[in-house]
Amino acid sequence: MHTETTTSKLGVIARYQEYLPITESTPIVALGEGSTPLVFCPRLSKRVGRAVFVKNEGINPTGSFKDRGMTVAVSKAMERNAKALICASTGNTSASAAAYAARAGISCAVVLPVGKIAIGKLLQAFACGAKIIALEGNFDDALRIVRELGEQRDLAVVNSINPDRIAGQKTAAFEIIDDLGEAPDFHLLPVGNAGNITAYWAGYREYHARGRSTKLPAMIGFQAAGAAPIFYNRIVENPETVASAIRIGNPASWKQARAAITESHGAIDVVSDEEILAAQIWLAQHEGIFVEPASAASVAGLFKCCDSKEAAYSFQKIPEESQIVCTVTGHGLKDPDVITTQMKELKSVPATLRAVQRAIEA
Numbered sequence: 001m002h003t004e005t006t007t008s009k010l011g012v013i014a015r016y017q018e019y020l021p022i023t024e025s026t027p028i029v030a031l032g033e034g035s036t037p038l039v040f041c042p043r044l045s046k047r048v049g050r051a052v053f054v055k056n057e058g059i060n061p062t063g064s065f066k067d068r069g070m071t072v073a074v075s076k077a078m079e080r081n082a083k084a085l086i087c088a089s090t091g092n093t094s095a096s097a098a099a100y101a102a103r104a105g106i107s108c109a110v111v112l113p114v115g116k117i118a119i120g121k122l123l124q125a126f127a128c129g130a131k132i133i134a135l136e137g138n139f140d141d142a143l144r145i146v147r148e149l150g151e152q153r154d155l156a157v158v159n160s161i162n163p164d165r166i167a168g169q170k171t172a173a174f175e176i177i178d179d180l181g182e183a184p185d186f187h188l189l190p191v192g193n194a195g196n197i198t199a200y201w202a203g204y205r206e207y208h209a210r211g212r213s214t215k216l217p218a219m220i221g222f223q224a225a226g227a228a229p230i231f232y233n234r235i236v237e238n239p240e241t242v243a244s245a246i247r248i249g250n251p252a253s254w255k256q257a258r259a260a261i262t263e264s265h266g267a268i269d270v271v272s273d274e275e276i277l278a279a280q281i282w283l284a285q286h287e288g289i290f291v292e293p294a295s296a297a298s299v300a301g302l303f304k305c306c307d308s309k310e311a312a313y314s315f316q317k318i319p320e321e322s323q324i325v326c327t328v329t330g331h332g333l334k335d336p337d338v339i340t341t342q343m344k345e346l347k348s349v350p351a352t353l354r355a356v357q358r359a360i361e362a
């Protein structure tokens, strides 16, 4: 019997097992996650005057970085004989949990703020057979209830409050160092529930401690302006942003994110919805990388750092030879609503060479 998922690509457990809480008796539930492209972006680099790489986490089995943590969390849940999985989600965690639950042959319930989940993500959870609970509340309400349910036996919570999720997600930092041969100078990423910034920082520190890199990056996180509890240092009761994935007012890993920012001499900043959507389109049209709005927060933040003296971290003082990595966390096809409204209505043309030529030139 095959123990690995695919014959051509190792998942993160197979690739980084020695760094993960995996034992002989852990049944490995994997879908070939991780080993995502670290793409050098020439136009982005030119625009900001620094070398910029994009870590494209949309290229994971369910289209987001969540799969790295989910393979570990679900494998460990199976080892502990969990009878079902549960999570709260703004969409991607539920899509990932549903897929890994299907792979493991275990049931999965996902608690989602009603009407607030991008259509692609909802479809993923539905297609993979998760029990979908549409909650009359926001993500923070959903997570509070899931935490309480998690105290029941046999139910494994696969949100990032589960340390196995963080352990899996730190492998993205390992991959970046393996690809670059060194840690970058700056790492920029969107922040919602703050698990990912926590995981990256753990990964960078761990590789550094093992001598795999000689330096540590400054971690710079970006929240949406209407959902920025860490930036403003207070809970946001009714978070609002077009970037539904990071519409979170009381992040679970708030303290850990603060520690990552302080220890790495980084920063936390905000980007507006307009800046997020502009960055999403810019990245798609100049680098061919189509990401969901929340993911574009890292690129919007990069522009802010380079263009504005008001930024929490102004790159104007940063040496030009610096290397920057921006994580883009999820695929653009998951959340097509805004882009759809921006698309002009398509006018059809007759099936003739002339008509098509004219349409191309118009």
Ligand code: F0G
Pocket: 064, 066, 088, 089, 090, 091, 092, 093, 094, 160, 190, 191, 192, 193, 194, 195, 196, 197, 245, 246, 292, 294, 295, 329, 330
């Ligand atoms: N980007 C995307 C696309 C996300 O889905 C999330 C979080 C984040 C960024 C923020 O990461 O929470 O680790 O700071 N999504 C969670 C979910 C909350 O339920 O899918 P974080």
